[in-house]
């Protein structure tokens with residue numbers, strides 16, 4: 001039920017701090033330590049390469065998951081779009097482990113890969129919000145997102161839940177491999193939950209940004225580097241899906257290789273600047289597009305902010321920035337769709353669960 005909310009999407013965006021806390025509770029034991037299935041831990045320890053398979057928003061969470069698993073657990077990871085993987089299957093490593101990420105657990109494109117993976121005799125883990133779903137039943141292992149039902153077609157809380165669970169999986173795998181870490185995901189996720197709450201209280205500013213930048217435009221661009229680039233891909237999908245604005249997420253460094261030609265007077269460009277190691281370069285990109293007439297909006301993070309930034313996110317652990325930086329993007333897309341009189345919860349031509357290939 002929507003309760004007092006005008007749309008499920010807004011309710012689900014607001015639920016994200018609770019979802020983070022729920023994940024913390026579900027994945028900790030009585031001593032407050034991480035608790036994960038022994039079989040999953042063994043499968044991750046055994047794997048010489050992880051293949052993440054997903055579609056849409058879940059694929060975008062998979063891109064963040066790739067970084068987390070590689071950086072934290074030191075296991076090579078490839079992330080693939082399910083519908084393409086079927087035709088372009090890479091040469092597999094000797095001991096692959098497949099991770100299917102799917103909110104619904106019913107996505108036909110992902111299932112087609114799972115069927116093939118099983119035929120080849122490989123192991124699969126499904127990360128899903130629906131434990132009894134097809135992808136969960138047919139895989140060897142399941143991790144639950146504990147996000148509660150997601151009704152709006154635009155995925156929001158499932159995306160952040162997927163990244164949180166992937167971070168937990170990465171840390172558990174690192175421990176299984178004897179890797180020493182000074183990163184406690186449960187503690188850091190609690191900080192994320194508080195930061196999300198702060199942002200949920202800034203709806204007026206997000207509405208203003210949507211009105212100013214997106215109410216009448218034909219197109220919009222999101223730029224970022226490193227983990228911010230992955231969030232830009234998700235931001236663009238969210239905006240396209242519910243507001244029908246032609247939106248794209250670009251890697252800051254790629255602008256000069258072609259995409260900057262798209263910038264005209266007044267083109268809205270929303271930049272994410274939450275990554276310390278690339279802050280100078282993304283700031284440079286913002287200047288480049290502004291010099292060509294773009295109307296720019298920068299979303300940065302405490303400690304990296306510059307005068308004129310429209311949103312400054314609370315500081316959180318560098319591994320987990322996408323969990324927080326996506327939230328203003330979700331809200332901005334939501335308000336843009338409202339301003340354009342779109343059907344936020346049920347955008348045209350789309351279904352919540354895509355059960356055909």
Ligand code: M6R
Pocket residue numbers: 055056057058059101102103104105106107110153154155156237238241352353354
């Ligand atoms: O249920 P799934 O996570 O497998 O769904 C995958 C995509 O269809 C889904 O994420 C889609 O891209 C969303 N509508 C995006 O908001």
